[in-house]
Amino acid sequence: xxxxxxxxxxxxxxxxPKGIKxxxxxxxxxxxxxxxxxxxxxxxDSLQNGKLLVPTIEGLEEIEGYLAHLDLLPELSxxxxxxxxxxxxxxxxxxxxxxxxxxxxxxxxELVESSLELNVLSVVGYPASKSKxxxxxxxxxxxxxxxxxxxxxxxxxxxxxxxxxIIIHFHKKNALNPDNGQKxxxxxxxxxxxGAIFAWPYGQEFSQDWRLxxxxxxxxxxxxxxxxxxxTTLLPYLTATALGEMRGYSGLL
Numbered sequence: 001x002x003x004x005x006x007x008x009x010x011x012x013x014x015x016x017p018k019g020i021k022x023x024x025x026x027x028x029x030x031x032x033x034x035x036x037x038x039x040x041x042x043x044x045d046s047l048q049n050g051k052l053l054v055p056t057i058e059g060l061e062e063i064e065g066y067l068a069h070l071d072l073l074p075e076l077s078x079x080x081x082x083x084x085x086x087x088x089x090x091x092x093x094x095x096x097x098x099x100x101x102x103x104x105x106x107x108x109x110e111l112v113e114s115s116l117e118l119n120v121l122s123v124v125g126y127p128a129s130k131s132k133x134x135x136x137x138x139x140x141x142x143x144x145x146x147x148x149x150x151x152x153x154x155x156x157x158x159x160x161x162x163x164x165x166i167i168i169h170f171h172k173k174n175a176l177n178p179d180n181g182q183k184x185x186x187x188x189x190x191x192x193x194x195g196a197i198f199a200w201p202y203g204q205e206f207s208q209d210w211r212l213x214x215x216x217x218x219x220x221x222x223x224x225x226x227x228x229x230x231x232t233t234l235l236p237y238l239t240a241t242a243l244g245e246m247r248g249y250s251g252l253l
Contacts, residue, residue, distance in 0.1 A: 003210045005103040007196060009126040009140040010043060011060060014050035020060065020133075022140055023207045025125035025195035027218060029106035031241065035095035036159050038237055039194030040220040041069040041086040042078045056097035060138060064094035066249035068240055083161055085236050086194075088251045110199065110214035111234055116182035118149040118204040121168050123219050123229050125195020127187040137146075143171050147229060154228070164233055166197055166217040172226035189222040190247070197231045 026042035069086035147170035198213035
């Protein structure tokens, strides 16, 4: 399935304490015939503590490419960032190393003028709780969370913009197994940050045909008490990539 192949778990390797653990998710995208990895800025902020790695044909390797994110004012923290956007313009050589396990999304990308146009959405990513180590090898497992798009009242309540943000209702205690409709206990979304937000077409809200939904955003947070996923539409990402292209991605291709 193309959707599965476009999601990549992101790990961090630290010296103190020494080790490797999964911290996030990235979305592999072919945009204007160039390879990108879209994720959340708080995931790439972890570079202050170590190296960010992803699975390649040669094992877990440090991500190679041009990194861009929104800088914050000194008095603000990433928790104050409603966009929380970061991307890598991957080097061409590094992108080729990903192709053994992953395939980028090419034509499943949709820019939405307003998130109020959305109906049912799915968040897809790699929960940290599903990450496993077996000897020197690491593995992870995708999780899928489906919920209903929020109305304008919630955007106003959280001071978010409908052209830049996506809010999705998702209460873990009310989660249902899409295969049988029975209640289930989904894995904690920790680690899913940077994962994909897909929009299902009207009339296909309960479909399991993953050829149908379109990528409309990137997840950055989950408000468990309120039962809300919050993400960013693709507009800020595409604006940022255009700026990076104007700068020649610092020549790192």
